[in-house]
Amino acid sequence: MIRPTTQIYSNYTIEDFQVWKTLFDRQMEILIPIVSKNYLDALKTVNFTNDRIPDFNDVNSTLKNITGWNLHVVPNISPQKEFFEFLSVKKFTATCWLRTFNQLDYIEEPDMFHDVFAHVPLLSNEAYCNFFKGISDIALEHINDTKAIELLGRIYWFTIEFGLIRENNALKIYGAGIISSNGETKHCLSDASEKINFDVKTMLTTDFRTDILQDKYFVIESFDQLYDALPEIKNELEKLI
Numbered sequence: 248m249i250r251p252t253t254q255i256y257s258n259y260t261i262e263d264f265q266v267w268k269t270l271f272d273r274q275m276e277i278l279i280p281i282v283s284k285n286y287l288d289a290l291k292t293v294n295f296t297n298d299r300i301p302d303f304n305d306v307n308s309t310l311k312n313i314t315g316w317n318l319h320v321v322p323n324i325s326p327q328k329e330f331f332e333f334l335s336v337k338k339f340t341a342t343c344w345l346r347t348f349n350q351l352d353y354i355e356e357p358d359m360f361h362d363v364f365a366h367v368p369l370l371s372n373e374a375y376c377n378f379f380k381g382i383s384d385i386a387l388e389h390i391n392d393t394k395a396i397e398l399l400g401r402i403y404w405f406t407i408e409f410g411l412i413r414e415n416n417a418l419k420i421y422g423a424g425i426i427s428s429n430g431e432t433k434h435c436l437s438d439a440s441e442k443i444n445f446d447v448k449t450m451l452t453t454d455f456r457t458d459i460l461q462d463k464y465f466v467i468e469s470f471d472q473l474y475d476a477l478p479e480i481k482n483e484l485e486k487l488i
């Protein structure tokens with residue numbers, strides 16, 4: 248399917264707005280008690296609401312004044328090399344199309360409900376962005392080394408996509424892959440999955456699958472903990488390649 252490479256706001260259909268509202272309302276109802284306060288604060292900062300598909304121009308001007316990040320529209324998920332190259336210049340690659348009503352619960356490729364609803368709010372969080380930029384800088388140093396990129400992909404997967412954070416002694420969600428998924432949101436805090444305290448070596452040597460609900464999640468104490476671990480990530484990565 249041909250996907251848009253620029254966001255033309257007037258092209259969104261009534262169904263698009265209905266899909267956004269349905270997904271937004273359904274996820275917020277589950278997320279409010281179990282998502283990280285960082286995400287809830289960030290959602291207010293970027294001013295996402297159920298009745299309006301985010302306009303990338305508005306998002307970019309908001310982020311510009313806070314962290315300097317902005318969105319770069321891509322038609323589909325970016326190849327890892329391109330993805331990290333954009334990240335290192337504070338550009339997050341995002342799709343601007345939405346799934347249909349028939350695909351509410353599952354689509355094979357990320358759409359803007361994942362890329363924008365789940366990822367973008369935290370791009371207004373300075374500590375989160377510092378880690379995000381740091382991990383992409385390490386990736387760029389090894390951009391032509393397939394093994395290194397695959398291993399860094401594990402760090403990315405277990406943090407940015409499927410990370411949990413401890414807040415006031417309770418586990419909360421900050422990973423975008425969880426935030427945008429109805430099934431994963433209900434599953435991740437249950438006893439059906441293992442919770443592992445953040446540990447660089449364990450993360451780098453733990454494989455994952457993309458086609459099932461996760462069976463293990465890594466728990467951080469703060470985004471600063473992730474940032475502070477960057478030298479260790481670089482060091483341990485270089486021992487493995």
Ligand SMILES: [Fe+2]
Nearest residue numbers: 357408423424
């Ligand atoms: Fe993602």
